[in-house]
Amino acid sequence: MAGKKYVYAFEEGDGKDKMLLGGKGANLCEMTQIGLDVPPGFTVTTEACLAYLEHSRLPAGAMDEIKGHMRAVEQKTGKGFGDPENPLLVSVRSGSAMSMPGMMDTILNLGLGEKTLPGLISQTGNPRFAYDAYRRFIQLFGKVALGVTDEAFDEKMKAMKAKKGAKQDLDLDADALRELSAEFIAVVEKHTGRPFPDDPYQQLQMAVEAVFRSWTGKRAQDYRRQFRITKGMANGTAANVCTMVFGNMGDDSATGVGFTRNPGTGENQTYGEYLVNAQGEDVVAGIRTPKPIAAMEQEMPDLYRQLVELRNRLESHYREVQDFEFTIERGRLYCLQTRNGKMNAQAMVRTSVEMFQEGLVGKEQALLRINPLLLEQLLVPTLPPSFKGEAMAQGLPASPGAASGKIVFDADTAEMRGKLGEKIVLVREETKPEDIHGFFAAQGILTSRGGKTSHAAVVARGMGKPCVSGCDAIVIDVHEKRAAVGKTVLHEGDVITIDGSTGNVYAGEVPTVEAAFSEYLATVLSWADEVARLKVMANADTPRDAVRAQRYGAMGIGLCRTERMFNDSDRLPIVQDMILADTVEQRQAALDKLLPIQRADFKGIFKAMAGLPVTVRLLDPPIHEFLPTAQQLEFEIAHLRHLKNAARSMGELPDTLKLIDPDLFREYGNNLEKLRHSLDRYRESRLEGTLIERKEAMLRKVHTLSEVNPMLGHRGVRLGITFPEIYRMQIRAILEAAAECAKEGIAAHPEIMVPQVCTSQELKRVQVLVDEVRKEVEETSGTKVRFEFGSMIEVVRACMRAGQLAEIAEFFSFGTNDLTQATFSFSREDAENKFLPMYNETGILRDNPFEVLDVKGVGRLMEMAVKWGRETRPGLKVGICGEQGGHPESIRFCHFVGLNYVSCSSPRVPIARLAAAQAKLRENEYGADVYR
């Protein structure tokens, strides 16, 4: 077999082949090939990685290739790998097709050893620099390639600083660092029981293998699972071997990271931070607080000019905001890495608008480059503009939005408390990749060290969570689980509020408000609306909801759940009367009271949505949901009875009570006054007597109504056919409201939707009611009412009978919550509590189908229903009103099967509008294998 090529020099690698070379490797190749100043190097491919992981050894020939490429690098740099005189040092960095920042390993300064140290010293004339590089290398190599923990090194470093009276690492001199290097070597050798490898090629091989192994490390796996990175998106990591350049070679050296535009605001300005006389990891780790790039204009004007030129070349080449790393070695600017910049939503939206205006991207690209889910950030709560509270501390505004929560000082506790449903703010000196699970659990992140490109800031922005970084007024004691801000001491569990937009930190909880739309967002969404074929509706149940939906740009209401109106405290007793009714007359009396209330609600909604359709779903849930549970009623009845009995025996209190019920005695025994008061009230009003009866009647009804599987029980249209008077009342409320609107010159477009339909017979029965009521309303009002009549498609059989249902229904609306339950035979509440998390964790199901539409099962049913429905009624309007209707991936499928609209909660409407546009732009990518 001809040998496979496993290694590519930066001059030869294909900058587009990220699957093979990883994102970083491909970019290094591309940058080299477009003439940027990249230190010489090469990439070992992801194929080598996969082969290594499969066989636990590098594939045959790979090391020979690597050696060949090293010789080429030696030629380009004029240095020698392992050369004692003029040693060549390299970095070995991971990099997969998908960016997974900080999730995999990197080794710097490789090639250093006892033999080459003298060469580096004489090369640089800087023994301190050389020993510093050496001790850094020993620690990184020890950790990454040999599994030694950081703690062992940190301890030695601490001890050394104490011994030398040094405050910062920088205060240690060459001798101290030489001493430290020896101690570090000892640490590693003690851990491994073997001598520290001194041969540079042995080091290189071990480093490449360690980088490869980090692909399957726990952190990396967690990250891929969390962000749903599949093998088709990234498979294995490449290892990039690159000549070391040093930002810590004195004051004409520096290192930094830059963004071609401001990733927090989107502003068109070179943005970033740098540290003079430092190595890159110092910036990223947040150990020293760096300066903003702007400062460089003063400090190093020539280099600043070079940097701006680099920035311009990157953007005009990539036509996307770039996040790049650079190092200045003795006055020469090297670009070490570039990738598409991760930005918050505000920045993504603004850069889309401005890059379009600048002609850098077309409108399509401007829409496609924004992940719709990112817009959630713009819809995250902020502090109200009117809020004038005094901040207890201020840090850097690292990721926008405000959040309140209980302070927690470590990721594990954050995860644990988060699972208990608590709101958490993770407070750390600085964060590391291993804290990632704490980020997932927290509402927001606060660090006392690190800049706006520190780990905490980058990750928080990626997740759209508020973050304040570098808040050095806070002194954290992790072991004691407390933090001091001046004289104030905060303990775990104390509530604080952080504002990631200003960097302010407040004690206690500050109520937040919804964000207003920016002009940029409005522009992007208007472009989206031009492109999209799917309309985006909102789910809204009240006039107030409807006003809110309008604000988010909803093009109508796709789901108005009438039962939500039933639950208000002033209505519930009437609804309960309706349920407790023994006769049709009693039931009608209760319904007569509900009619004007529902009618007023509908009118309010129609007014708010004037000119837009409002889809009203008739009563759906089983009626026992409007009654308390049996358990609660039993408890209340028992309690009332005890009171009653106690009243009877009032004369002999408290002894009788003790005998009747020791618990009740304990409860009231110490507070006889309270008991006497209760009993007096009971005697006066005899209210509890009636109350007992009512509660007992409720309990009987609850038992009558009790069902084994209420989800599959007497609900929806089944209820509407059993008690036609209920549906009739609701239909009347809708049509009378519409008639009143018509008289007032308001264009109302009600759509009456029947839930839980499984056969066209059901729809026919309701249609008869609708026709009867319509005639009555039109006669009484003297107005013709315009409306449509349609069916929820949430029962599997409705999908099968779509052709017949469409003979009657003028529209369909997929209720994918119920449809998903029925398709999987999963009860959502039970599944999410019992086995669904395990199914997701072990990969039996990729997603929770109640959040992301299950295309292969539920979606396939939907496609058939659409097809059969439109065979009968070609113009049939079809939408989706399940929760998944607000999820971009689901929206893409809805577009694919030809739905007319999606309906989702109001705050997701902007996301859905953008997703609908992207679905249209990417419609050709969807293959016939969608159901495989």
Add this chain to the structure above:
Amino acid sequence: MAGKKYVYAFEEGDGKDKMLLGGKGANLCEMTQIGLDVPPGFTVTTEACLAYLEHSRLPAGAMDEIKGHMRAVEQKTGKGFGDPENPLLVSVRSGSAMSMPGMMDTILNLGLGEKTLPGLISQTGNPRFAYDAYRRFIQLFGKVALGVTDEAFDEKMKAMKAKKGAKQDLDLDADALRELSAEFIAVVEKHTGRPFPDDPYQQLQMAVEAVFRSWTGKRAQDYRRQFRITKGMANGTAANVCTMVFGNMGDDSATGVGFTRNPGTGENQTYGEYLVNAQGEDVVAGIRTPKPIAAMEQEMPDLYRQLVELRNRLESHYREVQDFEFTIERGRLYCLQTRNGKMNAQAMVRTSVEMFQEGLVGKEQALLRINPLLLEQLLVPTLPPSFKGEAMAQGLPASPGAASGKIVFDADTAEMRGKLGEKIVLVREETKPEDIHGFFAAQGILTSRGGKTSHAAVVARGMGKPCVSGCDAIVIDVHEKRAAVGKTVLHEGDVITIDGSTGNVYAGEVPTVEAAFSEYLATVLSWADEVARLKVMANADTPRDAVRAQRYGAMGIGLCRTERMFNDSDRLPIVQDMILADTVEQRQAALDKLLPIQRADFKGIFKAMAGLPVTVRLLDPPIHEFLPTAQQLEFEIAHLRHLKNAARSMGELPDTLKLIDPDLFREYGNNLEKLRHSLDRYRESRLEGTLIERKEAMLRKVHTLSEVNPMLGHRGVRLGITFPEIYRMQIRAILEAAAECAKEGIAAHPEIMVPQVCTSQELKRVQVLVDEVRKEVEETSGTKVRFEFGSMIEVVRACMRAGQLAEIAEFFSFGTNDLTQATFSFSREDAENKFLPMYNETGILRDNPFEVLDVKGVGRLMEMAVKWGRETRPGLKVGICGEQGGHPESIRFCHFVGLNYVSCSSPRVPIARLAAAQAKLRENEYGADVYR
């Protein structure tokens, strides 16, 4: 518009066009045309009926046509309609395309009136006969055409008999009957407030219209709903106008009904009953007890010969057993009606075999003519042959099978009690069509009057319910709701047992036994097996079940539910230990105890089915089903605690007890000994202490396991993946049993089936377990185990993913119980209690989909699953193991979609075998519109 033809003379009507002429009309035409002696007449078509029902008047021209045909009849008979000298009398009978015996109306002797009576008297020379005919006509016409109830006439008749000292109707002389006729006329005129119509054509038109109206009468509608007669099968009734012939013209006249073969046994003999000097209705109504046809050979040898010849001509023409009516008027034999004979199963089966042997029918027809559901009768329980109890009375063996139940004297009570789940025997003097709902509710029917062709006998045979008729030893008092048999008095609610095969009636309940297969049945079923493509398996859960399945001819076991094995009282505590286990080790300990038990069960089943496949379903139901309910546990715990408290206060008994719990005091207060005994046992063993703890642990577990919708919860493979040790134990039990069988030379064919699968990932996980266990078992036993691995298809998503599942599954088995629930979103228990009966009654759903497969919804899903599954795995074996698998209509669909087998309960296996053959023979009838 050219006039439509609404009336056909018997000489011209097309004997095949039952939709137009009704069954009776078509047969009258056909009989006339093949030369049988049918009294002249004509048929008014069902089209005329439908037109009448639509417009409430006969269509234009119809009466003119009728008059024209009447003139032709006048010519043929030489009599005149309304002629005072020589009057022509006719009958007007209903008759639709489907036989609905007794459900619609008939009028006799029409044409009689004050004007024509003298003519009839002089014609016949028999005034008594004429007045008798007249009073019969008045009553029938009054009832049918004018809505007068029978009671009013019966009262007059009773009074007249009392006045004349007559015991029977026959004892009344001409004068009495003339008087009675006048009284009857008065009754009618009082009811209608108008003179009785005397014009014969007016009578005729009113009679035809009344017959047409009876199509929409309640009885007829109930019958059609009950027997699922749709418009496509029969639409409207025809009215047959036929010259009256009289069996009551003296001793050379008679009337009777015949069967060309014995409808109770199938024996090839002319069978039937006749009454000398009587009209047909006397036979049918059971008012006089008729003689068997055999007696005619002695009494009227010449007529008997004519009758046998008629019988032979009918059978050789129709090639089917005929049920015919005849009348002998003054020595001349007329055939009035013929239709295919309704027979019990035994007779159907025997005649199929014998008619084939005689060359009358082919094998296909022999199979097709038997309704498979009829075979249920052969599988109805009978009294054990060994039973020698003494009968309290004996009647006629009118419909075979034995039944026990509480006596009920009217149909309404029977229906009511039946709905409460009580077993009922309906006991009546005689039954009428309006009692039909009582038949549906009853286990069996007992009448004190009427023969084997009485209404009760015919209807009971049609329904396959045991019936004893003409048991005149029983004297019934309907008003007092009691019956006397000699000195014994039976009250409503007393239990009796009737044996419809012998006519015996026993006091109390006699345990019954399953029927053995007759040789005829074995023959028919062997023919069926030759023809059928579908195999028929049985559902069986124990070795005993398996033996039974074999006896019914099952070709394997299609569903062995392992959880049934868990429910035995010796196993349940172990299963509960498994459930209560807090650790995997505890759970494993319980499973280790279950393993040998399950293994022994499987071995027993494999042995019983040696050579045939046995499909074992792994644990399916949610595990809380193996624990008592929370309610029950709470009750038991409270009870045990009371006992415990009482024990503590033993000294102060019973007063303390009274205070602690008045209910407990009442319960034990009168039986202090019992309480002391309980308490002593408690003190001795302290068992209740442990018991309380165990019950409390159970209660906690019940709460943990409680689910909102258990049907859609943690069950089936979800459970198997959560607790793999459970499935591993079951798989081991199956494979070890198979290995042991193999060693003993028994061919075991286990098939391991996974329930509730919704994604192929689940199936893969179980496959891994199976592979592991197989390797272990094969190593330990040194035997290779042969088995197949497959999936239940009972989750909708499994249908959608059938193509992927078939990559792993070697067979599919449709679990149509669960699949139906999920497709309809109906929880069976809830639906059948709450709304499904209403859905069926109001026609929203034709059938209960849990009994008859819903082809249009569930069936359509099945078809897709079969198609996609076989695209992946062309040889995929597919079966059905839901309850519907034993229903002929569902079996027909299973054949249509290409299943390999159906599996049903053992007693339905013979039905399924015949249905499978019919499905094959009728496969071309299934159209592409099956899902419309």
